[in-house]
Amino acid sequence: MHEKGLEAAIRIGGAVVVTAAAVLAAVLESFLVPFYIGGIAVPLAGAIAFVANWRLAALAVYWTGGRWSVVLTSAAWFAVVVIATMPTSAGSLVVTSGFNGYALLLAGTAGIALALWQYFRPKPSAKPRTVADPRVAAQATPTATKESRQ
Template sequence: MRAKGLEAAIRVGGAVVVTAAAVLAAVIESFLVPYYIAGVAVPVAGAIAFVANWRLAALAVYWTGGRWSVLLTALAWFAVVLAASMPTEAGSLVITSGFNGYMLLLAGTAGIALALWQYFRPRPKAPRRSVDGPRVAAQATPTATKESRP
């Protein structure tokens, strides 16, 4: 009984930590949107968003043991990015509508889509084994004998 309680606490704690990490990653990525080197827009925020969303989802599944925890990281990231892309009453934005802003939104969403595909894609069903095991399958396959050769 005590081990089940500890396992549940680890799962809930893992979910909380991964959700907080997704929020923190989204805030950092949002403030990296206006990153330029020598006047050229460098989409470093988009690259970080792709990798962070994909791997945080994997960490969430590992810590919680359920594939539905991918949605925790996705919803937390989307909430922060949508809030950062809305103008305030003064009209200021964190995520601007430019190359880097669009790359952040596109790459972050692609990372989430990859994680969702990875954990929710339909898997092919394994072939059914008979009661007798592999011997029946071996007998059902035709073998080349001396009589069957031309």
């Protein structure tokens, strides 16, 4: 196998594995929504969703070498969570409309938003602009007009 073929196989395999991990994480989080300790709702699913979505996106970028792979993990997670919020024909729900359900949706979306911001924000230039020629620097600075001198 050539080097380019091996690299392409690793990138495609990484994309498949990370997408499957996002699906698995979304299923696990969906079933952790009704998590209570002593009658108190604990948003464990939301905490896991935030961290998992953020770090799975980073893993996807690392394995595939492209920042667009963030969309793979995001779309996979959203697809599973949206399906889990839809009632079945019998009326059953996996993700219910309560504190934990809303925490899962909000925290998972926040993790995705953080990953998207991290990889798609505009990068500042590395070097500040400096002018080496003093004549160019004098032209670049605004000069006073006749009216402002008076």
